[in-house]
Amino acid sequence: MRILMVSMLNYHFVRWTEQLKESGHEIFWFDINDNGNKVEKLSWLHQKVGWKLRYDFPFRVFVKSEFPALYKWIQKYNERKVQDEFEKYLLEVKPDVVHSFAIYISCFPIVTIMNKYPDVKWVYSSWGSDLFDFQNYPDELKAIKEVLPRVNYLFTDCFRDYEIAKKHGFVNTFLGVFPGGGGYFLDKMEDITMATERKNSILIKGFQGRWGRAINILKAIIDIKEELKSFPIVIFGADDEIISFVKNSKLSNWKNITVLGKIQHDEVLYVMGESFLYIGNSISDGMPNTMLEAICMNVFPIQSNPGGVTQELIEDGFNGLLIEDSENIENLRNLILRALNNEEMIKNGIAYNSLHIAKRFDYDFVRNKVLQSYMNLAQDN
Template sequence: MKILMVSIPTLHFFRWANQLQDAGHEVYWFDITGMSKTVSKISWMQQKVDWKLKWNYPGRIFVKNKFPKLYEYIHQFNEKYTAKTFENYLNEIQPDVVHSFALYLSCSPIMEVMEKNPTQKWIYSSWGSDLFYFQNESTYLKDIKRVLPRINYLFTDCQRDYEIAKQYGFTGKFLGVFPGGGGFELNEMETYKLPISQRKTILIKGFQGRSGRAIPVLKAIATLKEQLHNYEIVVFGADPQTFDFVKQSPLKSWGNFEILGKIPHEEVLKLMGKSLIYIGNSNSDGMPNTMLEAIFMGAFPIQSNPGGATAELIRDGENGLLIEDCEEVQKIKEIVIHAVNNCNFEKAESLNQAEIVPKLHYIKVKNEVISIYKKLN
């Protein structure tokens, strides 16, 4: 079967696509950004990349950095039209199925082409905030309502988003709930895991931004100096807003507090492998991949629960704790206190290793995904 995948260049996409290596399909990738070079992680696939610019003129990056207004003016004449370029590639490949990852990134830009080809089979993978967050934005909701009735097949990373998709016009075949980047390779992760009894780190995802809500967590943590003095508090993936908050907070002077920006994925896994507790907080997400990785690494998850997605895996008080209001500092404080004083981390870790980890193991998910693609033919 010929499969044409449409996505931005991201680790989740590369991991998902690599499940199909040696599965007997012809797989192509249309980089929807049109700006990336050939990606070695998926070198086995045929890749349509670096197509966006009509002319990559000398000094383009210098102009972009130093004279942004001039660059934008030139850029409007120097950029190829996404839908037309995709249409040409679609006609060239003539795939059995098109698979788009994220609606507003990889479905909406090619919608006019797919409408012109109504018999072309089309899979859509919903990621994270794709439906839950953007249904509240009128422009995006218009796209959601236009795209979903045209979609033939749907993957989601949580059951919640399947229900939302049906609400906005999806009537095709639901292919199931899977992590957005496929399963997790346990053997690679095991080497970084410390026994629970040796762990003293509380690890916090530091993203604020559009949907991240690290700052309410840090506000709560900042009031718990005495209760947490025996723990190492580490924030990772912090963005400028989070760094600015810490500079103005008491946390900056704590001897047991560390804040990190973007770090390599391997370093994140190492941190998780020595963490007793992982805290992730956002106003919108699907099933958070970072939380799943933390669970695989043995950390006790404290996670926000937008639209009930996280509760599909986490039973509050048993194998983790749920943050129901991502902005409520006092409640987050109470949850952290409850965790350190009352939770049985060994029991929770045992439950997660027995119930969640086997379902999301790389080989199991890969085999299920390959089987699903084969049935589409």
């Protein structure tokens, strides 16, 4: 089967696509945002990159940074239209299936072209806040309702989003719930955990921005310094807002806090290997990938539950704790204290997750199920 992937370049797309290596399918990729360069890790597939600019003029990057208004005017004439370039590539490749990742980024820009070719099967993978949050905005909801009736097949990372998709016009074949980036190498994760001398850190995901609410976690811990003084606290993936908050708050004097900016995925796993408690807080998400990794690394999760997504895996007070109000500082503080004061809950929760949850996300197990889904799709006439 010839599969044409349509996606921006990111870590989850690369990991998902690597599942198809040596699968017998011929894989093509249309880089919807056009990062301009071929990706070495995906050298085994056909890559359509470098399509956007008509002319990469000298000092383009300088003009973009120093004269944004001028750059925007130039690019109106210098950039090719995504619909035109995608249609050309579609006709060149003649795929059996087009597979788009993320509805607003990789589905909506090409929906008019896909409507022109109704016999081409179309798969959509929903990611993160794709449906849950975007349905609350008129323009995004209009895009969702335009795309979903045309989509033939759907992957999601949670059952919640399958229900949302049906609500907004999806009527065709559901291919299942899978992590957005495929499964995890549990043997490697176990090796990292076993090599750790002690597992006594508290790990906080440092995302703020549109959906993240890490600052609320930091506000929650400020007043329980005494209870936390014996635990190393690591804030990872911290953006400028988080770094500034720590610097200008009482946390700046804490000797047991480490703030890490964007770090490589392997580094995330290593800090997880030293942690017993993971805290992630957001107002919108799909099934949180970092929480899944924490579970696979034998870390007890405290995780937000937007739209009931996290409770698909976590039973509150048993194998994790659910944050039901991401903005409630007192509630966040109480959840952290509840975990710190209940060693038995943490021990039993980690044991349960290791035995019953993590195995469902093993790389080979997930890959085999994903490949079977593609096989079912190929046989569906």
